[in-house]
Amino acid sequence: MSGQTTLEVTEVSRPRSAFTEKGMLQVIDELKAEIRKLYVEDSSPIVIGWSGGKDSTACLQLVWTAIAELPEEDRKTPIHVITTDTMVENPVVSAYVSGQLDKMNEAAREQGMPIEAHKLVPPVKDRFWTCLIGRGYAAPRPMFRWCTDRLKIKPSNRFIRDVISKAGEAILVLGTRKAESAARARTMEKHEAGRARDRLSPNGSLPGSLVYSPIESWSNDDVWVYLMQVPSPFGGRNHDLLTLYSGATEDGECPLVVDESTPSCGDSRFGCWTCTMVDQDKSMKAMVHNDDAKEWLAPLIELRDALDVRNEDGDRDDYALRDFRRMDGRIQLFHSEEPAPGQSQRETLVPGPYLQHVREDWLRRVLEAQIQVRKLGPPEVANIELISLEELDFIRKIWVEDKHEFEDRLPVIYEEVTGETYPGNTVDDDMALNSECVEILRDICGEDEEHFRMVREMLSIERQERSKLRRNGILDRLERSLVTGGFENQDDALEWALNRRKTLSTDRPAEGEQQVLDPTLA
Helix, strand or coil: CCCCCCCCCCCCCCCCCCCCCCCHHHHHHHHHHHHHHHHHHCCCCEEEECCCCHHHHHHHHHHHHHHHCCCHHHCCCCEEEEEECCCCECHHHHHHHHHHHHHHHHHHHHHCCCEEEEEECCCHHHCHHHHHHHHCCCCCECCECHHHHHHHHHHHHHHHHHHHHHHCCEEEECCCCHHHCHHHHHHHHHHHCCCCECCEEECCCCCCEEEECCCCCCCHHHHHHHHHHCCCCCCCCHHHHHHHHHCCCCCCCCCCCCCCCCCCCCCCCCCECCCCCCCCCHHHHHHHHHCHHHHHHHHHHHHHHHHCCECCCCCECCHHHECCCCCCCCEEEEECCCCCCCCCCCEEECCCCECHHHHHHHHHHHHHHHHHHHHHCCHHHCCCCCCCHHHHHHHHHHHHHHCCCCCCCHHHHHHHHHCCCCCCCCCCCCCCCCHHHHHHHHHHHCCCHHHHHHHHHHHHHHHHHHCCCCCCCHHHHHHHHHHHCCCCCHHHHHHHHHHHHHHHCCCCCCCCCEEEECHHHC
16 A cells, blocks of 8 residues: 555564473483483583583582482592683683682581582783783784684693593583574584494593583573572572673673684673773673772773774784794794785794784883782772783793893883882893893994894894703704894895795795795795
Protein backbone atom coordinates (compact mmCIF):
# COMPACT_ATOMS: atom_id res chain seq x y z
CA MET A 1 0.00 0.00 0.00
CA SER A 2 1.45 3.38 -0.98
CA GLY A 3 2.47 5.72 1.78
CA GLN A 4 3.15 2.91 4.21
CA THR A 5 6.54 1.70 5.40
CA THR A 6 7.19 -1.99 5.84
CA LEU A 7 9.35 -2.90 8.81
CA GLU A 8 11.34 -6.10 8.53
CA VAL A 9 11.88 -7.69 11.92
CA THR A 10 14.89 -9.96 12.25
CA GLU A 11 15.07 -12.33 15.18
CA VAL A 12 18.41 -12.16 16.96
CA SER A 13 19.74 -15.64 17.51
CA ARG A 14 21.15 -16.45 20.93
CA PRO A 15 23.33 -19.41 21.83
CA ARG A 16 21.26 -22.37 22.88
CA SER A 17 21.14 -22.87 26.64
CA ALA A 18 22.46 -26.15 28.04
CA PHE A 19 19.73 -25.89 30.70
CA THR A 20 16.75 -25.82 28.30
CA GLU A 21 15.80 -29.51 28.32
CA LYS A 22 16.59 -30.61 31.88
CA GLY A 23 16.86 -27.39 33.84
CA MET A 24 19.92 -26.04 35.57
CA LEU A 25 19.68 -28.13 38.76
CA GLN A 26 19.55 -31.46 36.93
CA VAL A 27 22.37 -30.47 34.59
CA ILE A 28 24.51 -29.48 37.59
CA ASP A 29 23.69 -32.71 39.46
CA GLU A 30 24.64 -34.80 36.42
CA LEU A 31 27.90 -32.91 35.95
CA LYS A 32 28.83 -33.32 39.60
CA ALA A 33 28.08 -37.04 39.41
CA GLU A 34 30.30 -37.25 36.32
CA ILE A 35 33.10 -35.42 38.12
CA ARG A 36 32.87 -37.67 41.18
CA LYS A 37 32.94 -40.78 38.98
CA LEU A 38 35.99 -39.46 37.16
CA TYR A 39 37.71 -38.59 40.43
CA VAL A 40 37.05 -41.93 42.14
CA GLU A 41 37.73 -44.21 39.18
CA ASP A 42 40.84 -42.37 37.93
CA SER A 43 43.65 -41.78 40.39
CA SER A 44 45.31 -39.18 38.16
CA PRO A 45 45.73 -35.81 39.87
CA ILE A 46 43.51 -33.00 38.62
CA VAL A 47 44.86 -29.61 37.52
CA ILE A 48 42.25 -26.86 37.19
CA GLY A 49 43.26 -23.93 35.04
CA TRP A 50 41.80 -20.91 36.80
CA SER A 51 42.17 -17.38 35.45
CA GLY A 52 39.84 -15.60 37.85
CA GLY A 53 37.21 -15.18 35.15
CA LYS A 54 33.68 -16.51 34.96
CA ASP A 55 34.27 -19.70 32.93
CA SER A 56 37.18 -21.00 34.97
CA THR A 57 35.37 -20.03 38.18
CA ALA A 58 32.33 -22.05 37.12
CA CYS A 59 34.56 -25.08 36.46
CA LEU A 60 36.28 -24.71 39.82
CA GLN A 61 32.96 -24.48 41.64
CA LEU A 62 31.64 -27.58 39.91
CA VAL A 63 34.68 -29.65 40.81
CA TRP A 64 34.84 -28.30 44.37
CA THR A 65 31.18 -28.93 45.17
CA ALA A 66 31.25 -32.35 43.53
CA ILE A 67 34.28 -33.58 45.49
CA ALA A 68 32.96 -32.04 48.72
CA GLU A 69 30.02 -34.46 48.55
CA LEU A 70 32.36 -37.46 48.72
CA PRO A 71 33.25 -39.01 52.10
CA GLU A 72 36.47 -37.46 53.40
CA GLU A 73 38.29 -40.80 53.18
CA ASP A 74 37.64 -40.84 49.42
CA ARG A 75 39.20 -37.41 48.87
CA LYS A 76 42.75 -38.63 48.40
CA THR A 77 43.76 -37.62 44.90
CA PRO A 78 45.27 -34.12 44.86
CA ILE A 79 43.57 -31.29 43.00
CA HIS A 80 45.71 -28.35 41.93
CA VAL A 81 44.29 -24.95 41.02
CA ILE A 82 46.79 -22.99 38.95
CA THR A 83 46.77 -19.45 37.67
CA THR A 84 49.57 -17.73 35.78
CA ASP A 85 50.61 -14.24 36.85
CA THR A 86 52.48 -12.66 33.95
CA MET A 87 53.72 -9.91 36.29
CA VAL A 88 52.04 -7.35 34.01
CA GLU A 89 48.45 -8.26 34.80
CA ASN A 90 45.74 -5.63 35.11
CA PRO A 91 46.37 -4.56 38.76
CA VAL A 92 42.65 -4.58 39.61
CA VAL A 93 42.27 -8.17 38.47
CA SER A 94 45.61 -9.21 39.94
CA ALA A 95 44.52 -8.06 43.39
CA TYR A 96 41.19 -9.88 43.00
CA VAL A 97 42.89 -13.11 41.89
CA SER A 98 45.40 -13.05 44.75
CA GLY A 99 42.62 -12.59 47.29
CA GLN A 100 40.65 -15.49 45.80
CA LEU A 101 43.68 -17.81 45.89
CA ASP A 102 44.14 -17.08 49.59
CA LYS A 103 40.48 -17.89 50.23
CA MET A 104 40.76 -21.16 48.32
CA ASN A 105 43.71 -22.43 50.34
CA GLU A 106 42.15 -21.37 53.63
CA ALA A 107 38.79 -22.95 52.79
CA ALA A 108 40.45 -26.16 51.56
CA ARG A 109 42.23 -26.58 54.91
CA GLU A 110 39.07 -25.92 56.90
CA GLN A 111 36.91 -28.25 54.79
CA GLY A 112 39.43 -31.06 54.50
CA MET A 113 39.55 -30.75 50.72
CA PRO A 114 42.55 -32.09 48.74
CA ILE A 115 42.81 -28.78 46.90
CA GLU A 116 45.81 -26.48 46.71
CA ALA A 117 45.92 -23.20 44.77
CA HIS A 118 49.14 -22.04 43.11
CA LYS A 119 50.14 -18.74 41.56
CA LEU A 120 52.69 -19.40 38.82
CA VAL A 121 55.07 -16.73 37.60
CA PRO A 122 57.59 -16.77 34.74
CA PRO A 123 61.28 -16.86 35.69
CA VAL A 124 62.89 -13.44 35.73
CA LYS A 125 64.76 -14.15 32.48
CA ASP A 126 61.44 -14.53 30.63
CA ARG A 127 59.44 -11.65 32.11
CA PHE A 128 57.96 -8.88 30.00
CA TRP A 129 60.25 -6.03 31.02
CA THR A 130 63.33 -8.26 31.03
CA CYS A 131 62.69 -9.06 27.37
CA LEU A 132 61.51 -5.62 26.24
CA ILE A 133 63.72 -3.26 28.28
CA GLY A 134 66.57 -5.68 28.86
CA ARG A 135 67.02 -7.54 25.58
CA GLY A 136 65.20 -4.99 23.44
CA TYR A 137 62.41 -7.15 22.06
CA ALA A 138 59.92 -4.95 20.23
CA ALA A 139 56.44 -4.71 21.74
CA PRO A 140 54.45 -7.85 20.79
CA ARG A 141 52.43 -7.93 17.59
CA PRO A 142 50.64 -10.68 15.62
CA MET A 143 53.77 -11.61 13.64
CA PHE A 144 56.03 -11.36 16.69
CA ARG A 145 54.04 -12.74 19.61
CA TRP A 146 57.00 -13.53 21.85
CA CYS A 147 55.18 -12.89 25.12
CA THR A 148 52.61 -15.70 25.25
CA ASP A 149 55.08 -18.56 25.29
CA ARG A 150 57.34 -17.00 27.90
CA LEU A 151 54.75 -15.46 30.22
CA LYS A 152 51.91 -18.00 30.08
CA ILE A 153 52.61 -21.25 28.27
CA LYS A 154 55.95 -22.15 29.84
CA PRO A 155 54.98 -21.54 33.51
CA SER A 156 51.73 -23.52 33.27
CA ASN A 157 53.23 -26.31 31.18
CA ARG A 158 56.20 -26.58 33.53
CA PHE A 159 53.87 -27.13 36.47
CA ILE A 160 51.68 -29.62 34.61
CA ARG A 161 54.69 -31.59 33.37
CA ASP A 162 56.00 -31.78 36.92
CA VAL A 163 52.65 -33.23 38.06
CA ILE A 164 52.71 -35.73 35.18
CA SER A 165 56.29 -36.78 35.92
CA LYS A 166 55.31 -37.68 39.48
CA ALA A 167 51.95 -39.32 38.79
CA GLY A 168 52.32 -40.55 35.22
CA GLU A 169 49.21 -38.72 34.04
CA ALA A 170 47.11 -35.69 34.86
CA ILE A 171 43.60 -34.48 34.05
CA LEU A 172 43.51 -30.85 32.99
CA VAL A 173 40.18 -29.12 33.70
CA LEU A 174 39.59 -26.10 31.47
CA GLY A 175 36.68 -23.69 31.15
CA THR A 176 36.65 -23.72 27.36
CA ARG A 177 33.23 -23.46 25.72
CA LYS A 178 32.12 -24.03 22.14
CA ALA A 179 29.91 -20.94 22.29
CA GLU A 180 32.96 -18.70 22.77
CA SER A 181 33.65 -18.65 19.02
CA ALA A 182 33.37 -20.72 15.87
CA ALA A 183 37.12 -21.29 15.90
CA ARG A 184 36.99 -22.54 19.49
CA ALA A 185 34.14 -24.90 18.61
CA ARG A 186 36.10 -26.35 15.67
CA THR A 187 39.18 -26.88 17.84
CA MET A 188 37.20 -28.62 20.57
CA GLU A 189 35.39 -30.83 18.06
CA LYS A 190 38.73 -31.81 16.54
CA HIS A 191 40.00 -32.86 19.96
CA GLU A 192 36.77 -34.74 20.66
CA ALA A 193 37.48 -37.00 17.69
CA GLY A 194 40.58 -38.30 19.45
CA ARG A 195 38.96 -39.04 22.79
CA ALA A 196 40.13 -42.32 24.25
CA ARG A 197 37.80 -42.01 27.23
CA ASP A 198 34.40 -40.42 27.58
CA ARG A 199 34.66 -36.62 27.92
CA LEU A 200 38.49 -36.70 28.11
CA SER A 201 40.35 -35.27 25.11
CA PRO A 202 44.06 -35.84 24.42
CA ASN A 203 46.33 -32.84 24.74
CA GLY A 204 48.85 -32.82 21.91
CA SER A 205 51.08 -30.19 23.48
CA LEU A 206 51.27 -31.94 26.87
CA PRO A 207 51.71 -35.72 26.52
CA GLY A 208 50.34 -37.51 29.55
CA SER A 209 47.53 -35.04 30.11
CA LEU A 210 43.85 -35.36 29.24
CA VAL A 211 41.58 -32.33 28.93
CA TYR A 212 38.19 -32.26 30.61
CA SER A 213 35.84 -29.37 29.72
CA PRO A 214 32.73 -29.73 31.90
CA ILE A 215 30.98 -26.59 30.62
CA GLU A 216 31.85 -27.02 26.94
CA SER A 217 28.18 -26.87 25.88
CA TRP A 218 27.20 -23.92 28.10
CA SER A 219 26.30 -20.51 26.76
CA ASN A 220 27.58 -17.27 28.21
CA ASP A 221 24.24 -16.74 29.96
CA ASP A 222 24.36 -20.27 31.41
CA VAL A 223 27.63 -19.45 33.14
CA TRP A 224 26.27 -16.30 34.73
CA VAL A 225 22.99 -17.94 35.76
CA TYR A 226 24.94 -20.68 37.51
CA LEU A 227 27.35 -18.29 39.24
CA MET A 228 24.60 -15.96 40.41
CA GLN A 229 22.46 -18.78 41.82
CA VAL A 230 25.11 -21.07 43.30
CA PRO A 231 27.35 -19.53 45.97
CA SER A 232 31.09 -20.01 45.93
CA PRO A 233 32.15 -23.04 48.02
CA PHE A 234 35.42 -21.40 49.06
CA GLY A 235 34.06 -18.08 50.31
CA GLY A 236 34.41 -16.04 47.14
CA ARG A 237 31.73 -13.56 46.11
CA ASN A 238 30.52 -14.17 42.59
CA HIS A 239 28.72 -10.83 42.62
CA ASP A 240 32.15 -9.22 42.96
CA LEU A 241 33.16 -11.05 39.81
CA LEU A 242 30.07 -9.74 38.04
CA THR A 243 30.97 -6.22 39.18
CA LEU A 244 34.45 -6.70 37.77
CA TYR A 245 33.00 -7.70 34.41
CA SER A 246 30.45 -4.91 34.36
CA GLY A 247 33.26 -2.39 34.82
CA ALA A 248 34.36 -2.93 31.23
CA THR A 249 32.54 -2.96 27.92
CA GLU A 250 34.25 -6.00 26.41
CA ASP A 251 33.32 -9.48 27.62
CA GLY A 252 35.76 -12.33 27.93
CA GLU A 253 38.68 -13.64 29.87
CA CYS A 254 42.08 -15.14 29.35
CA PRO A 255 41.90 -18.91 29.80
CA LEU A 256 44.78 -21.03 30.99
CA VAL A 257 47.13 -20.90 28.01
CA VAL A 258 48.91 -24.16 27.23
CA ASP A 259 49.63 -23.66 23.53
CA GLU A 260 49.87 -20.89 20.92
CA SER A 261 46.46 -21.67 19.38
CA THR A 262 44.81 -19.69 22.17
CA PRO A 263 44.05 -16.17 20.89
CA SER A 264 45.36 -13.02 22.48
CA CYS A 265 43.26 -11.67 25.32
CA GLY A 266 44.64 -8.16 25.40
CA ASP A 267 41.23 -6.56 24.94
CA SER A 268 39.75 -8.25 28.02
CA ARG A 269 40.03 -7.34 31.67
CA PHE A 270 41.87 -10.58 32.31
CA GLY A 271 44.80 -9.76 30.07
CA CYS A 272 48.10 -7.94 30.47
CA TRP A 273 47.92 -4.18 30.74
CA THR A 274 50.95 -3.95 28.43
CA CYS A 275 49.33 -5.96 25.62
CA THR A 276 49.86 -4.51 22.15
CA MET A 277 48.33 -7.47 20.33
CA VAL A 278 45.15 -5.41 19.89
CA ASP A 279 44.54 -1.85 18.74
CA GLN A 280 43.66 -0.65 22.23
CA ASP A 281 42.91 -1.95 25.71
CA LYS A 282 39.19 -1.23 25.68
CA SER A 283 38.48 -2.88 29.01
CA MET A 284 41.01 -0.93 31.05
CA LYS A 285 39.88 2.31 29.44
CA ALA A 286 36.31 1.35 30.27
CA MET A 287 37.27 0.74 33.89
CA VAL A 288 38.61 4.28 34.13
CA HIS A 289 35.61 5.70 32.25
CA ASN A 290 33.04 3.86 34.36
CA ASP A 291 34.63 4.39 37.75
CA ASP A 292 36.34 7.62 38.81
CA ALA A 293 38.02 5.69 41.62
CA LYS A 294 40.07 3.83 39.02
CA GLU A 295 41.60 6.91 37.39
CA TRP A 296 44.92 5.78 38.86
CA LEU A 297 45.05 3.24 35.99
CA ALA A 298 45.45 6.08 33.48
CA PRO A 299 49.30 6.07 33.60
CA LEU A 300 49.27 2.40 32.62
CA ILE A 301 46.98 3.08 29.65
CA GLU A 302 49.23 5.93 28.56
CA LEU A 303 52.35 3.74 28.75
CA ARG A 304 50.64 0.87 26.93
CA ASP A 305 49.60 3.20 24.12
CA ALA A 306 53.16 4.55 23.91
CA LEU A 307 54.46 1.00 23.41
CA ASP A 308 52.11 0.58 20.44
CA VAL A 309 53.99 2.88 18.06
CA ARG A 310 51.97 3.75 14.92
CA ASN A 311 52.33 6.10 11.99
CA GLU A 312 49.77 8.58 10.67
CA ASP A 313 47.96 5.82 8.77
CA GLY A 314 47.53 3.77 11.92
CA ASP A 315 50.07 1.13 10.87
CA ARG A 316 52.63 -0.06 13.39
CA ASP A 317 55.88 1.74 12.75
CA ASP A 318 58.75 1.53 15.23
CA TYR A 319 61.62 1.20 12.76
CA ALA A 320 63.26 4.38 13.99
CA LEU A 321 63.39 2.95 17.52
CA ARG A 322 65.18 -0.27 16.55
CA ASP A 323 68.61 -1.33 15.38
CA PHE A 324 68.97 -2.24 11.70
CA ARG A 325 70.72 -5.48 12.74
CA ARG A 326 69.05 -8.50 14.28
CA MET A 327 69.89 -9.45 17.86
CA ASP A 328 72.80 -11.66 16.72
CA GLY A 329 74.24 -9.04 14.36
CA ARG A 330 72.88 -10.53 11.14
CA ILE A 331 71.23 -8.46 8.41
CA GLN A 332 67.74 -9.47 7.28
CA LEU A 333 66.34 -8.33 3.95
CA PHE A 334 62.63 -7.98 3.27
CA HIS A 335 61.19 -7.67 -0.24
CA SER A 336 57.82 -6.11 -1.01
CA GLU A 337 56.12 -5.24 -4.28
CA GLU A 338 55.51 -1.68 -3.14
CA PRO A 339 58.11 0.49 -1.34
CA ALA A 340 57.43 0.94 2.36
CA PRO A 341 56.33 4.43 3.52
CA GLY A 342 59.32 6.74 3.35
CA GLN A 343 61.34 4.21 1.32
CA SER A 344 62.46 4.62 -2.29
CA GLN A 345 62.95 0.93 -3.01
CA ARG A 346 61.22 -2.32 -2.35
CA GLU A 347 64.06 -3.90 -0.35
CA THR A 348 64.18 -2.93 3.29
CA LEU A 349 65.91 -4.27 6.38
CA VAL A 350 63.91 -6.10 9.02
CA PRO A 351 64.57 -4.13 12.22
CA GLY A 352 66.09 -5.77 15.28
CA PRO A 353 65.99 -4.89 18.99
CA TYR A 354 65.27 -1.49 20.48
CA LEU A 355 68.24 0.84 20.50
CA GLN A 356 69.97 1.65 23.78
CA HIS A 357 68.46 5.10 24.24
CA VAL A 358 64.98 3.69 23.51
CA ARG A 359 65.34 0.93 26.11
CA GLU A 360 66.53 3.49 28.61
CA ASP A 361 63.49 5.63 27.81
CA TRP A 362 61.11 2.69 28.36
CA LEU A 363 62.74 2.06 31.75
CA ARG A 364 62.30 5.70 32.66
CA ARG A 365 58.63 5.63 31.64
CA VAL A 366 57.88 2.46 33.62
CA LEU A 367 59.46 3.90 36.77
CA GLU A 368 57.56 7.18 36.29
CA ALA A 369 54.28 5.29 35.83
CA GLN A 370 55.02 3.30 38.98
CA ILE A 371 55.46 6.51 40.97
CA GLN A 372 52.23 7.97 39.55
CA VAL A 373 50.17 4.85 40.30
CA ARG A 374 51.46 4.70 43.87
CA LYS A 375 50.61 8.37 44.32
CA LEU A 376 47.17 8.35 42.70
CA GLY A 377 45.95 4.89 43.65
CA PRO A 378 44.20 3.56 46.77
CA PRO A 379 46.22 2.39 49.81
CA GLU A 380 46.38 -1.20 48.54
CA VAL A 381 48.56 -0.14 45.58
CA ALA A 382 50.80 2.17 47.60
CA ASN A 383 53.70 -0.25 47.15
CA ILE A 384 52.77 -1.69 43.76
CA GLU A 385 55.69 -2.85 41.62
CA LEU A 386 55.23 -2.42 37.90
CA ILE A 387 58.80 -3.63 37.58
CA SER A 388 60.47 -5.58 40.37
CA LEU A 389 63.95 -5.11 41.80
CA GLU A 390 64.74 -8.64 40.64
CA GLU A 391 63.89 -7.63 37.08
CA LEU A 392 65.91 -4.41 37.37
CA ASP A 393 68.96 -6.36 38.49
CA PHE A 394 68.58 -8.80 35.61
CA ILE A 395 68.10 -6.00 33.07
CA ARG A 396 71.19 -4.29 34.41
CA LYS A 397 73.18 -7.49 33.96
CA ILE A 398 71.95 -7.85 30.35
CA TRP A 399 72.85 -4.25 29.52
CA VAL A 400 76.35 -4.40 30.97
CA GLU A 401 77.41 -7.97 30.20
CA ASP A 402 75.44 -9.05 27.12
CA LYS A 403 74.98 -5.74 25.33
CA HIS A 404 78.36 -4.37 26.47
CA GLU A 405 76.84 -1.07 27.62
CA PHE A 406 79.51 -0.74 30.28
CA GLU A 407 78.53 2.82 31.23
CA ASP A 408 76.00 1.06 33.53
CA ARG A 409 73.11 3.48 33.08
CA LEU A 410 70.36 1.66 34.97
CA PRO A 411 71.24 2.86 38.51
CA VAL A 412 71.63 6.40 37.17
CA ILE A 413 68.17 6.35 35.57
CA TYR A 414 66.63 4.83 38.69
CA GLU A 415 68.07 7.56 40.91
CA GLU A 416 67.10 10.34 38.47
CA VAL A 417 63.47 9.18 38.35
CA THR A 418 62.91 8.11 41.96
CA GLY A 419 65.29 10.41 43.78
CA GLU A 420 66.51 7.36 45.71
CA THR A 421 69.75 5.39 45.66
CA TYR A 422 69.47 2.25 43.59
CA PRO A 423 68.90 -0.59 46.10
CA GLY A 424 69.82 -3.49 43.83
CA ASN A 425 72.92 -5.61 43.43
CA THR A 426 76.17 -4.20 42.13
CA VAL A 427 77.84 -5.39 38.95
CA ASP A 428 81.37 -6.69 38.60
CA ASP A 429 83.84 -3.79 38.52
CA ASP A 430 85.54 -5.45 35.54
CA MET A 431 82.30 -5.14 33.56
CA ALA A 432 81.42 -1.47 34.11
CA LEU A 433 83.47 1.58 33.19
CA ASN A 434 83.43 4.91 34.97
CA SER A 435 81.80 7.90 33.33
CA GLU A 436 85.10 9.68 32.70
CA CYS A 437 86.41 6.82 30.56
CA VAL A 438 83.12 6.66 28.65
CA GLU A 439 83.34 10.38 27.86
CA ILE A 440 86.91 9.99 26.64
CA LEU A 441 85.79 7.22 24.29
CA ARG A 442 82.91 9.35 23.02
CA ASP A 443 85.26 12.26 22.37
CA ILE A 444 87.53 9.98 20.34
CA CYS A 445 84.64 8.61 18.28
CA GLY A 446 82.98 12.00 17.84
CA GLU A 447 79.49 11.83 16.37
CA ASP A 448 80.04 8.41 14.83
CA GLU A 449 77.66 6.40 17.03
CA GLU A 450 78.32 3.13 15.20
CA HIS A 451 82.07 3.52 15.74
CA PHE A 452 81.50 4.21 19.44
CA ARG A 453 79.28 1.14 19.84
CA MET A 454 81.74 -1.12 18.04
CA VAL A 455 84.78 0.01 20.04
CA ARG A 456 82.81 -0.13 23.28
CA GLU A 457 81.77 -3.72 22.57
CA MET A 458 85.32 -4.78 21.77
CA LEU A 459 86.63 -3.15 24.95
CA SER A 460 83.88 -4.87 26.94
CA ILE A 461 84.75 -8.26 25.46
CA GLU A 462 88.40 -7.76 26.41
CA ARG A 463 87.43 -6.79 29.96
CA GLN A 464 85.19 -9.85 30.29
CA GLU A 465 88.02 -12.14 29.19
CA ARG A 466 90.70 -10.41 31.25
CA SER A 467 90.31 -12.49 34.41
CA LYS A 468 90.06 -15.85 32.63
CA LEU A 469 92.99 -18.24 32.72
CA ARG A 470 92.22 -19.40 29.20
CA ARG A 471 90.92 -16.92 26.68
CA ASN A 472 89.88 -19.33 23.97
CA GLY A 473 87.48 -17.72 21.55
CA ILE A 474 88.28 -14.09 22.33
CA LEU A 475 89.65 -13.45 18.83
CA ASP A 476 86.49 -14.88 17.26
CA ARG A 477 84.35 -12.66 19.50
CA LEU A 478 86.40 -9.57 18.66
CA GLU A 479 86.30 -10.33 14.94
CA ARG A 480 82.53 -10.80 14.98
CA SER A 481 82.12 -7.52 16.84
CA LEU A 482 84.34 -5.77 14.31
CA VAL A 483 82.43 -7.13 11.31
CA THR A 484 78.84 -6.71 12.58
CA GLY A 485 79.61 -3.27 13.98
CA GLY A 486 81.48 -2.05 10.92
CA PHE A 487 78.53 -0.49 9.08
CA GLU A 488 78.35 3.29 8.93
CA ASN A 489 74.56 3.33 9.12
CA GLN A 490 71.40 1.55 7.94
CA ASP A 491 71.85 2.58 4.31
CA ASP A 492 75.36 1.15 4.33
CA ALA A 493 74.06 -2.12 5.75
CA LEU A 494 71.30 -2.29 3.11
CA GLU A 495 73.78 -1.67 0.29
CA TRP A 496 76.05 -4.39 1.69
CA ALA A 497 73.13 -6.84 1.91
CA LEU A 498 72.08 -6.22 -1.71
CA ASN A 499 75.66 -6.67 -2.94
CA ARG A 500 76.07 -9.75 -0.80
CA ARG A 501 72.97 -11.28 -2.37
CA LYS A 502 74.45 -10.68 -5.84
CA THR A 503 77.73 -12.28 -4.76
CA LEU A 504 75.87 -15.34 -3.54
CA SER A 505 73.90 -15.41 -6.81
CA THR A 506 70.66 -15.88 -4.91
CA ASP A 507 67.32 -14.83 -6.29
CA ARG A 508 65.39 -11.91 -4.95
CA PRO A 509 62.97 -13.13 -2.25
CA ALA A 510 59.34 -13.47 -3.26
CA GLU A 511 56.78 -10.92 -2.13
CA GLY A 512 56.70 -10.80 1.68
CA GLU A 513 59.69 -13.15 2.11
CA GLN A 514 62.81 -12.46 4.14
CA GLN A 515 66.45 -13.32 3.58
CA VAL A 516 69.01 -13.50 6.39
CA LEU A 517 72.63 -12.58 5.64
CA ASP A 518 75.49 -13.00 8.13
CA PRO A 519 78.29 -10.43 7.72
CA THR A 520 80.75 -12.72 9.52
CA LEU A 521 80.42 -15.30 6.73
CA ALA A 522 81.17 -12.84 3.95
